[in-house]
Amino acid sequence: GYDFAVARITTDLHIDTSFGSDGMVDWDFGDQDFDAAYDVEIRGDGKIVLGGTATWNGQQVFGTMVLSDTGGPQCLGWAEFSSGASGEGLALQSDGKAVVAGRIPYWGGGSDMAVARFNTNCTLDTTFSYDGMNEFSLGVGQVATGRDVVVQHDGKIVVAGSLEMDGRTNSGLVRWTSNGSFSRAFNAAPHNSYTFFGFEADVTASGRAVALQPDGKLVIA
Numbered sequence: 001g002y003d004f005a006v007a008r009i010t011t012d013l014h015i016d017t018s019f020g021s022d023g024m025v026d027w028d029f030g031d032q033d034f035d036a037a038y039d040v041e042i043r044g045d046g047k048i049v050l051g052g053t054a055t056w057n058g059q060q061v062f063g064t065m066v067l068s069d070t071g072g073p074q075c076l077g078w079a080e081f082s083s084g085a086s087g088e089g090l091a092l093q094s095d096g097k098a099v100v101a102g103r104i105p106y107w108g109g110g111s112d113m114a115v116a117r118f119n120t121n122c123t124l125d126t127t128f129s130y131d132g133m134n135e136f137s138l139g140v141g142q143v144a145t146g147r148d149v150v151v152q153h154d155g156k157i158v159v160a161g162s163l164e165m166d167g168r169t170n171s172g173l174v175r176w177t178s179n180g181s182f183s184r185a186f187n188a189a190p191h192n193s194y195t196f197f198g199f200e201a202d203v204t205a206s207g208r209a210v211a212l213q214p215d216g217k218l219v220i221a
Helices: none
Strands: 004-007 024-027 036-042 048-056 059-067 073-079 086-092 098-105 111-118 133-136 143-151 157-165 168-176 194-197 210-212 218-220
Touching: 004 036, 004 048, 004 059, 024 073, 048 073, 048 098, 059 086, 059 098, 059 111, 073 111, 086 157, 098 157, 111 157, 143 168, 143 210, 157 194, 157 210, 157 218, 168 218
Parallel strands: 036 086, 086 143, 111 143
Antiparallel strands: 004 024, 036 048, 048 059, 048 086, 059 073, 086 098, 098 111, 098 143, 111 133, 143 157, 157 168, 168 194, 210 218
């Protein structure tokens, strides 16, 4: 199996032995199966928040974990979708809530982009889409994959990844409002909550990371 793991490095690139027992901490979700942290943020109170994929009750789920600034485990949480899910991106809101983004693959092909929001104590935030989770689908057999996430200044959540339509994979962005509904009027598509773009007609483009500029513009890589 695999565990969530985190290490802290000093400014002169040594292991920080004041963190955990030896500069490193790992944590298992209980199944002794696949738990992998893919992103990390530092909360305003100094606590360390991890986001990624975990295994819960034999199924892959979105996972999050909070550590104190000295490496003490605080809480862990998970978001269990209708089928196995893979969490990859993490962003923190100004109120400390954690947003994890990723994908839900389906047997027979295709996947949905998905997002979950957690309270500061790692429980699902039920003010977001009633159960703390929501997903975006292009339709049966189509592929929508979330890789990274940012929270805009107005509280809207933007997930970056890839959208496959008509046999072509493009970089894509999907936006949700702060309450978990789809945010319409995204870019030049007034009836859509998503936008996508490619670089050349015969080239596959997949978004992997997104950042927010101070002026609100989004940068996707």
